[in-house]
Amino acid sequence: MSDPTRPRGPKIISVANQKGGVGKTTTAINLSAALAEAGCRVLVVDLDPQGNASTGLGVETEDRKLTTYDLLLEDINLTDVIQETGVQGMGIIPATVDLSSADIELLSNEKRSFLLHDALRQPAMDAFDWDYILIDCPPSLNLLTVNAMIASDSVLIPLQSEFFALEGLSQLMLTVREVRQTANPKLRIEGVVLTMFDARNNLSQQVEQDARDNLGELVMETRIPRNVRVSEAPSFAQPVIDYDPTSKGAEAYRELARELMSKHMKIAA
Numbered sequence: 001m002s003d004p005t006r007p008r009g010p011k012i013i014s015v016a017n018q019k020g021g022v023g024k025t026t027t028a029i030n031l032s033a034a035l036a037e038a039g040c041r042v043l044v045v046d047l048d049p050q051g052n053a054s055t056g057l058g059v060e061t062e063d064r065k066l067t068t069y070d071l072l073l074e075d076i077n078l079t080d081v082i083q084e085t086g087v088q089g090m091g092i093i094p095a096t097v098d099l100s101s102a103d104i105e106l107l108s109n110e111k112r113s114f115l116l117h118d119a120l121r122q123p124a125m126d127a128f129d130w131d132y133i134l135i136d137c138p139p140s141l142n143l144l145t146v147n148a149m150i151a152s153d154s155v156l157i158p159l160q161s162e163f164f165a166l167e168g169l170s171q172l173m174l175t176v177r178e179v180r181q182t183a184n185p186k187l188r189i190e191g192v193v194l195t196m197f198d199a200r201n202n203l204s205q206q207v208e209q210d211a212r213d214n215l216g217e218l219v220m221e222t223r224i225p226r227n228v229r230v231s232e233a234p235s236f237a238q239p240v241i242d243y244d245p246t247s248k249g250a251e252a253y254r255e256l257a258r259e260l261m262s263k264h265m266k267i268a269a
């Protein structure tokens with residue numbers, strides 16, 4: 001960002017929803033991989049102590065010597081925490097369960113809410129030339145998620161096409177508004193993406209209708225279908241577009257990447 005030849009820098013997107021199991025990690029991994037397939041350079045930041053994004057991208061626990069915990073709480077260089085993934089053009093900062101104590105440890109730090117913001121803007125970042133940074137948030141609106149939102153340009157919200165899907169969304173929107181008012185005025189809602197959608201199921205259709213009625217254009221056109229290949233891929237340490245390139249899940253994440261990129265081109269124009 002400090003490089004005048006790249007005034008726009010990477011787009012930083014938090015993938016967030018305090019509800020558990022709605023498809024945050026799946027979306028962070030597969031949208032990133034689809035963006036990389038389209039030629040973008042993408043960094044995934046695993047900000048969840050569960051470390052599911054790290055596992056899903058094949059970073060074994062014993063290879064997580066330096067993690068987002070170190071990035072936030074120790075004075076270390078970005079270059080030391082970023083690892084390559086099996087996907088060309090895609091890197092990851094992994095996480096371990098250590099991160100679960102960060103929330104408490106951060107409380108004594110004056111800059112506690114801005115640590116990720118500052119870390120991702122270290123001058124060393126310019127050399128990586130990322131187009132996108134996707135942050136996989138934990139299922140909570142804690143200090144880690146607030147760090148992600150303060151570091152980000154926008155928030156992408158996966159919404160599981162299930163009963164109670166919209167419950168809790170107002171709390172999430174309130175947090176976004178608070179972050180915008182206090183620390184990051186440019187924070188946008190990137191969109192709400194329906195996940196695990198089943199077109200044959202009335203409930204999925206009802207959730208989509210409710211979401212579109214309540215949230216209007218914030219709801220992305222692309223819906224991610226429930227697809228068994230998507231759920232199998234992490235155990236093979238691969239994004240679904242590599243694991244099964246022609247599956248419905250792979251197609252949907254490619255479509256989501258296209259929708260996102262075309263939106264950004266329109267904003268930039």
Ligand SMILES: Nc1ncnc2c1ncn2[C@@H]1O[C@H](COP(=O)(O)OP(=O)(O)OP(=O)(O)O)[C@@H](O)[C@H]1O
Pocket residue numbers: 019020021022023024025026027048050052137138139195196197224225226227228230231232249
């Ligand atoms: N499109 C899909 N089709 C089938 N299964 C899916 C799909 N998306 C996600 N899943 C499965 O649903 C479960 C939850 O997904 P995921 O881990 O991405 O959610 P999460 O929001 O990151 O969860 P947490 O809140 O625990 O971090 C996983 O087992 C995942 O494989």
Ligand SMILES: [Mg+2]
Pocket residue numbers: 024025026048052136137
């Ligand atoms: Mg997750």
